[in-house]
Amino acid sequence: MTQVAVVYHSGYGHTKKQAEAIAKGAQAELIAIDTSGDLTEAQWATLKTADAIIFGSPTYMGTVSWQFKKFADATSKPWFSQQWKDKVFGGFTNSASMNGDKHSTIHYFFTLAMQHSGIWLGTDVLPSNAKTAKRDDINYIGSFAGAMMQTPSDASVDEVNSGDLETARKYGERIAMFTKKMTAAVRS
Amino acid sequence: MTQVAVVYHSGYGHTKKQAEAIAKGAQAELIAIDTSGDLTEAQWATLKTADAIIFGSPTYMGTVSWQFKKFADATSKPWFSQQWKDKVFGGFTNSASMNGDKHSTIHYFFTLAMQHSGIWLGTDVLPSNAKTAKRDDINYIGSFAGAMMQTPSDASVDEVNSGDLETARKYGERIAMFTKKMTAAVRS
Amino acid sequence: MTQVAVVYHSGYGHTKKQAEAIAKGAQAELIAIDTSGDLTEAQWATLKTADAIIFGSPTYMGTVSWQFKKFADATSKPWFSQQWKDKVFGGFTNSASMNGDKHSTIHYFFTLAMQHSGIWLGTDVLPSNAKTAKRDDINYIGSFAGAMMQTPSDASVDEVNSGDLETARKYGERIAMFTKKMTAAVRS
Amino acid sequence: MTQVAVVYHSGYGHTKKQAEAIAKGAQAELIAIDTSGDLTEAQWATLKTADAIIFGSPTYMGTVSWQFKKFADATSKPWFSQQWKDKVFGGFTNSASMNGDKHSTIHYFFTLAMQHSGIWLGTDVLPSNAKTAKRDDINYIGSFAGAMMQTPSDASVDEVNSGDLETARKYGERIAMFTKKMTAAVRS
Numbered sequence: 243m244t245q246v247a248v249v250y251h252s253g254y255g256h257t258k259k260q261a262e263a264i265a266k267g268a269q270a271e272l273i274a275i276d277t278s279g280d281l282t283e284a285q286w287a288t289l290k291t292a293d294a295i296i297f298g299s300p301t302y303m304g305t306v307s308w309q310f311k312k313f314a315d316a317t318s319k320p321w322f323s324q325q326w327k328d329k330v331f332g333g334f335t336n337s338a339s340m341n342g343d344k345h346s347t348i349h350y351f352f353t354l355a356m357q358h359s360g361i362w363l364g365t366d367v368l369p370s371n372a373k374t375a376k377r378d379d380i381n382y383i384g385s386f387a388g389a390m391m392q393t394p395s396d397a398s399v400d401e402v403n404s405g406d407l408e409t410a411r412k413y414g415e416r417i418a419m420f421t422k423k424m425t426a427a428v429r430s
Numbered sequence: 431m432t433q434v435a436v437v438y439h440s441g442y443g444h445t446k447k448q449a450e451a452i453a454k455g456a457q458a459e460l461i462a463i464d465t466s467g468d469l470t471e472a473q474w475a476t477l478k479t480a481d482a483i484i485f486g487s488p489t490y491m492g493t494v495s496w497q498f499k500k501f502a503d504a505t506s507k508p509w510f511s512q513q514w515k516d517k518v519f520g521g522f523t524n525s526a527s528m529n530g531d532k533h534s535t536i537h538y539f540f541t542l543a544m545q546h547s548g549i550w551l552g553t554d555v556l557p558s559n560a561k562t563a564k565r566d567d568i569n570y571i572g573s574f575a576g577a578m579m580q581t582p583s584d585a586s587v588d589e590v591n592s593g594d595l596e597t598a599r600k601y602g603e604r605i606a607m608f609t610k611k612m613t614a615a616v617r618s
Numbered sequence: 619m620t621q622v623a624v625v626y627h628s629g630y631g632h633t634k635k636q637a638e639a640i641a642k643g644a645q646a647e648l649i650a651i652d653t654s655g656d657l658t659e660a661q662w663a664t665l666k667t668a669d670a671i672i673f674g675s676p677t678y679m680g681t682v683s684w685q686f687k688k689f690a691d692a693t694s695k696p697w698f699s700q701q702w703k704d705k706v707f708g709g710f711t712n713s714a715s716m717n718g719d720k721h722s723t724i725h726y727f728f729t730l731a732m733q734h735s736g737i738w739l740g741t742d743v744l745p746s747n748a749k750t751a752k753r754d755d756i757n758y759i760g761s762f763a764g765a766m767m768q769t770p771s772d773a774s775v776d777e778v779n780s781g782d783l784e785t786a787r788k789y790g791e792r793i794a795m796f797t798k799k800m801t802a803a804v805r806s
Numbered sequence: 807m808t809q810v811a812v813v814y815h816s817g818y819g820h821t822k823k824q825a826e827a828i829a830k831g832a833q834a835e836l837i838a839i840d841t842s843g844d845l846t847e848a849q850w851a852t853l854k855t856a857d858a859i860i861f862g863s864p865t866y867m868g869t870v871s872w873q874f875k876k877f878a879d880a881t882s883k884p885w886f887s888q889q890w891k892d893k894v895f896g897g898f899t900n901s902a903s904m905n906g907d908k909h910s911t912i913h914y915f916f917t918l919a920m921q922h923s924g925i926w927l928g929t930d931v932l933p934s935n936a937k938t939a940k941r942d943d944i945n946y947i948g949s950f951a952g953a954m955m956q957t958p959s960d961a962s963v964d965e966v967n968s969g970d971l972e973t974a975r976k977y978g979e980r981i982a983m984f985t986k987k988m989t990a991a992v993r994s
Contacts, residue, residue, distance in 0.1 A: 263533035278810065279872060303878045303885070304574075304917035308843060313874035321867070325744055326722075328796075337558040339572020342578075346917050349725060352738075353868035353910050356763040359742035359795075366735035369527040373582040373589075384527020386492075387732040389540040392528075401561075405696055420704075420737075427803035453991075467684060491690045492695070492729035493681065496655060500684035504861040509679070515930055516984075534729050535915060540926075541680035541722050547930035550916075551986075554891055554923035575920040591939035606894075680950075712982075715933040716956075717950020721909035735941075745903040749958040760903020762868075768904075770937040 244422045246270035246414075250298030251309040251332075253277070255399040257336045258301045260391045261292040263407040264334060265298055267414025270374055279312025286300035290320065293420040294330035296414070300342050301337035306351075317350050324359055326346040330421045331355035334361050334389035334410055336402075363420055365389055365413050380412065387411040410418075432604075433456035435476055438486030438492065438522075439497040441465070443587040445488045445524045448579045451595040452484055452522060455602025467500025478508065482518035482609040483548075484602070485539040489532050492537075492544035502542050518609045519543035520551050522577035522598055524590075534614055536576040551608055553601050555576055564591035577601040589598045620798045622646035622790075623664055625654070626674030627708075630685070632776035633676045634710045636767045639783040640710060643790025655688025666696065671736075672707035672744065672795040674729040677713035677720050682727075690730050700735055704746040706797045708739050709732035710765035710786055712778075724764040739796055741765055743790050750787055754781035765789040809984045810834035810978075811852055814862030814898075815843070815873040819963040821864045821900045824955045827971040828860055828898060831978025839892050843876025847983055854884065858894035858925075858985040860978070862916040865901035865908050870915075881946065888923055894985045896927050897921035898953035898989050900966075912952040927984055929953055942969035953977040 246268040251306050258274070271292075272284045281289075289295060299310035302331035306314070308317050320326050333351030355362050369384035376382070382405055383390045391406035434456040440446035446462070453460050461473045461577075469477075477483060487498035501582050521539030523532050543550050552575045558567035559572070569579045570593055578593035623646040626633035634650070641648050647668075649661045657665075665671060675686035682690070696702050709727030711720050731738050740763045746755035758781055759766045767782035810832040816822035822838070829836050835856075837849045845853075853895030855858060863874035870878070884890050899908050919926050928951045934943035946969055949952045955970035 245633045249441055259939055262433075269876070272473065304921055305875070305914055308872050308876035308879050311875040314867045315872045318867055323743065323829070324742070337572075338559040340528040340557070340559075340570065341532060341578055342572040343533060343556065343917055344529060345531060345920070348867055349728075350910070350914075352725075352728060353763065353907055357868055357907070359762075360742065362736065362738040363730035364738075366700070367630075368700065370527075371526040371529065371530070371580075371582055372584045375582065382528065384530040386730065386735075387530065390529055392559075394563065396560045409735035423803045424800050445979035458669070461707070491694055492733055493687070495685050496688035496691045499682070499687040502679045503684045506679055512932065514929070526754055531729055533725070537916075538681055538722070538726075540913075540916060541719055545680055547928065547950075550926040552920035552923065552926075552927075554888070556888065574923075576915065601843065611991045612988050615987045665981055687988065713948075714935040715955055716904040716935075716946065717908060718935070718948040720905060721907060743908065745954075747904075747906070747958055748960045749957065750924060754823065755898040756905065760901075760906040766905055768935075770939065772936045806962065 244425055245292045246294040246299060246418050246421060247273055248296045249273040249275065249289060250324055251275040253300055253307060254373060255299055256393045256402055259399060259402045259407065260334055260336050260410045261298045263328035264414035267411035272430040274314035275309050275313045277309065280308035281313060290325060292329065293425045294417055296417060297333040299335055299347060300333045301342055301347040301396045305346050319389050321358055327359040329360050330363055330417060331360040332388060332417050333414065336391040336393055338393060338395040340383060340392050344390050358361060365418055366416055367412065380405055380409050432613055433480045434445065434482040434484065434606050434609060435461055436484045436486060437461040437463065437477060439463040439495050441488055441495060444581045444590055445486055447587060447595065448524050448598045449486045450524055451598035452602035453597035455595040458602060463501045464499050467497035467580050469501060476560035478513060480517065481613045484605060484607055485521040485525055487535060489523045489530055489535040492531045493534050509546055515547040517548050518551055519548040519606060520573045520576060520605050524579040524581055525580060526583040528571060528580050532578050539576060552604055554604055555600065566591055566604065568593055620801055621668045621793050622670040622797060623649055623668040624672045624674060625649040625651065625665060627683050629676055629683060632769045632778055633674055635775060635778045636710055636712050636786045637674045640784035642747040643787035644794035646790060649683050651664065651689045653685065655685035657689060664702060668705065669801045670793055671710040672793060675711055675723060677711045677718055677723040680719045681722050691737060697734055703735040704741055705736050706793060707736040708764060708793045709790065710771055712767040714769060714771040716768050720766050723780035727764060739793055742792055743788065755780055756785050758782055808989055809856045810858040810860065810982050810985060811837055811856040811859045812862060813837040813839065813853060815839040815871050817864055817871060819956045820966055821862055823963060823971065824900050825862045825896055827974035828950045828978035831975035832982035833980060839873050839877045841873065844874035845877060856890060856893065857989045858981055860981060861897040862910060863899055865899045865906055865911040868907045869910050891923040894927055894981060895924040895947040896952060896981050898975050899909055900955040900957055904956050904958060908954050915952060920925045920953060927981055930980055931948065931976060942967055944973050977986055
């Protein structure tokens, strides 16, 4: 059976909402990086067996949070033996501004996945950017390499954008479907 | 007297509006890259003597337009002798989506400026990203490294966002003021 | 039958050598972007039917050559209808310095591939970077997201590095093998 | 009197050597981020009054170490009030491979500096990349946006490359000289 894992850090709960939406779409297991940037042995074991790993982090000061980076640094262990080679990877991020350097975070996720000799899958939804576009349209923000969410700086966890959540859910669905079709074939 | 030059390419006129706003703020000379990606000798001469050069291009397929890139490739001539060393640089871009890989374009401008041993100046306006934020606020898009504008895919040249234009104008002002104060001191 | 296409621009012939090495590994068709940045209709048709597309360009002034970018801008046509969705993508670049902003070029290839809703595959060879490393080792340069080659500024086409060529060949092999296994499964 | 601060994290001591070389060139104060990613109040105070801040970190798994990122996240406090606006910034990194995604680290330093409304200064030394180039030449690696060092994975702290150290020292010199000339003028 195909396994997708969503490994993420969330500082205040908004990125957690996005993680849940992706996990729903991908029928994935959620792996929360704790406030110290650590995972349990059981969580590392899940990542080891997963067919796909989706990275998630808020964009803080221009890239992933330090807790996510601490996790990333700890992946040097599976990296040395290339344990994660040929897994499918994707990524998502949330920040307060429409742009807000989110592209930098997604590109970091990609850079990390490539060090692990992974296969990267972006979103597959053209942006909604005509004059009639609405804020809660799917991919209103206009991202390609991963899923983005924008939440005003003073918005509560319950106020995250429904279109951004749906963008995340569909991205999860895409990753799961691709991974399912691919896994048996490529690993054969 | 301090000279600022805005060298830009505009495909359909929207980025030209942004260029004009920056030039207004910086009291700069506008240098339009033509549809073949070329400049005249007189335009190259202006760049040579300018104290600051601001790059502008729409974001097409994830970075600057090919016409801008043709200009950038042609700067290998001043690059060889580092003619543009210690000039002040900045950059701006327009695209149809809020995010739309605009960060990629701004980072390319920076990469180019660094090859020329330049000094880079970003914007200095915190994003407007609280719940009460309005689309035409200054820096609503939330960019730091350069100025961004977002224009719906079906919007005319006259429909560019007034807040984005004001973001550009203020950025031009910042670059001009900094360049003025710095030029005599650094070049002494 | 699986088809891999290598679409590249080469200014002086060095990148062409790298393209040929990748094409050899991938048993791919070579598609050369001409000095004006154009392709023939037949070449566009090959890209349309290819299962995998590998991008190649020298790194000029910090990213792809303008001729490659002109090609990239012209891909907005297949982009609008997402004709290239779910194709496999990879990329390679050559420049005169060890670093020389080559990462910027590879990241641009990735950004472009993501706009086309593609699947990105990097190299899968750990760098050769111990004290005993030799310049002509595979992946001596130390790249992950795509293949890199370094050719001194005054080296002839016949003097390109054999290890860098082998890095390219193996990357082509990896892309072809993955594409072959995946194609039937994913497109079913 | 002009003050330059070099704030850096070093995991095994190699990046510390690079930091010392830059500090020597810039006559700068060294501020070491500890193994927990923290600074003392006195160190934060030094950064507050510094005219220039130079960032340093090894490249671990594709960007800065988590300890550096923890520091970066903590700069959200001076960021909110834009305390660091108009300071001069630069950056440097070390990793085991020639390329090794070092460009990603330097670009992150830049992204961080731009959020702080800083002024970025790169190196100003053309790469040594002709056939006669030697490994210990200044800027053999070929970086523009910041200083790079490459140290084999099994090299001791005493085996860091002398050319890379000199590249760092000269970069420190450039930043200090620029900052000195600029400070009085711009802050007037």
